Amino acid sequence: MKFKFHTFSELAAILEAEHIPAPEYGIKREAFMTGVSEERLLPEIDRRIEITRNALIKGLEHPQHSRSGLTKGAAVAFASAARRLIQDELFTRSLAYSLAINEVNACGGKVVSFPTAGSSGIVPGLIWAWWDTRGNPGPEGACNMAQIREAPYDSRLRDAFIVASLTGVIIAQGATLAGSEGGCQAECGAAGAMAACALAYLEEQPLKACFSAAALSLKNSLGLVCDPVAGLVEVPCVKRNAFVAANVLTAVDLTLSSIESIIPFDEVVWAMKQIGDILPGVLKENSTGGLAITPTGLAFKQVLERLDT
């Protein structure tokens, strides 16, 4: 079996030739690339999925406050808000979960960099939100913590993570997953594409449609800059996880309405690479441009420098 592919077209050709579902192929590929047996890989994947669940619970149970003061319990505030414009359980959970996991990261907690720490809330946030509302729906109610903690899951959820990872592999090979190389389109933008692909997969869309959802999401993140305040992965990162979650839901709903991306996924990744290459260096994670050098951004930087001396 061929395990090297650079594009969705190449991946789709392999899957068709081998008559193998994408998640099964993803496991076999990982075993081949790492030399770890499939039997050992599965529990390791589940262990990492559990880490995302634990981060989610932690971020929703305890308001996360960082030393810098840039992270201030947004997930708990959002999950418990009395008033909300959009009254939809999947939407609310998607945003709350993405915030929760990323706030845990901002506060030095344990997360899975999937694909990066700064974007770590997006893929698991959306997959778990889907699971808690569609895969294992419980009683209606904003972010019922008991349901979150007890929710069992089956292989569908693991498959969704694997499909997301295959999407990430293509982006990594055709462009980059590093904010320092391609700006935030390479982190939160890539995570959004991975999550859109995974959610469309959970909604039982054919793989071509899943990657069209990924293309729709990624297109809407092209050119996203990386300008973290005080060099910390907090502003704009944490709230951006929630914004990209909303973007992903839009991409998947368009896909479920049979609306396709005119530009195929592989070409969107190509465009992402071009844009990343011409993006100025000051907007690639070194905190010398954009939000990082606003008066407020610089004031936070000064406060932190005083704390460190």
Ligand code: SF4
């Ligand atoms: S703004 Fe930069 S540091 Fe923050 S998530 Fe995006 S790429 Fe990562």
